[in-house]
């Protein structure tokens with residue numbers, strides 16, 4: 159009888175360790191950002207872990223038309239006048255009122271294809287009034303109309319190996335978000351702002367809205383969307399090599 163004590167305890171410890179191990183395995187994909195392990199990116203890890211654990215699919219607050227504020231344009235305000243790899247194409251498309259503009263959606267999808275602006279506008283749309291927070295220290299409230307990114311990803315069919323969605327812009331920005339943000343109901347490909355077509359300075363003809371992250375994640379002047387199975391930091395055009403965090407939950 160007495161010998162049962164230690165055996166039971168040892169069994170309990172083994173069972174406990176096994177379930178801890180299982181827990182760790184179960185938690186890893188959700189709670190560690192792809193930048194985990196880079197000592198300079200510790201902030202990413204803490205924000206990502208905390209927000210993914212606490213927020214899940216929570217929506218950000220939406221405002222009313224009475225709350226709209228003036229909305230400064232920052233960063234690029236016209237790729238056509240820059241010297242970037244997409245500038246000549248952007249100049250040509252802008253001169254045609256973006257009639258020939260097309261968004262390419264490719265990568266880990268079953269049916270890669272391009273979308274014209276009219277094709278995107280024919281898909282189910284969503285309008286939302288949200289607060290934008292720029293890392294430079296200002297906020298503004300604007301109304302965005304567009305197609306949820308999830309609708310477009312549904313149309314092309316995510317492959318089971320899909321894990322990130324990478325964006326490329328006409329001013330050569332490269333950035334990515336994980337599927338939790340990509341499939342979030344407030345993540346939009348926006349073609350309208352405050353009831354009008356998206357203005358040039360705010361990213362015409364199409365920009366991203368990632369409402370649960372800071373302003374620079376909402377890429378303007380979209381050109382390509384690439385679904386990836388591995389994290390891609392965007393190289394010299396990505397925010398990591400430019401000294402910014404990949405994950406910037408607010």
Ligand SMILES: Nc1nc2c(c(=O)[nH]1)N[C@H]1C(S)=C(S)[C@@H](COP(=O)(O)O)O[C@H]1N2
Pocket residue numbers: 229230231232233234291292293327328329331359360361373374375376377378379
């Ligand atoms: N392609 C591209 N996207 C961009 C930027 C940019 O310079 N180029 N600036 C970012 C930053 S820092 C912010 S705060 C918002 C600004 O959006 P707005 O110009 O509509 O205010 O766009 C983000 N997306």
Ligand SMILES: [Mo]
Pocket residue numbers: 232291292293294373374
């Ligand atoms: Mo910003």
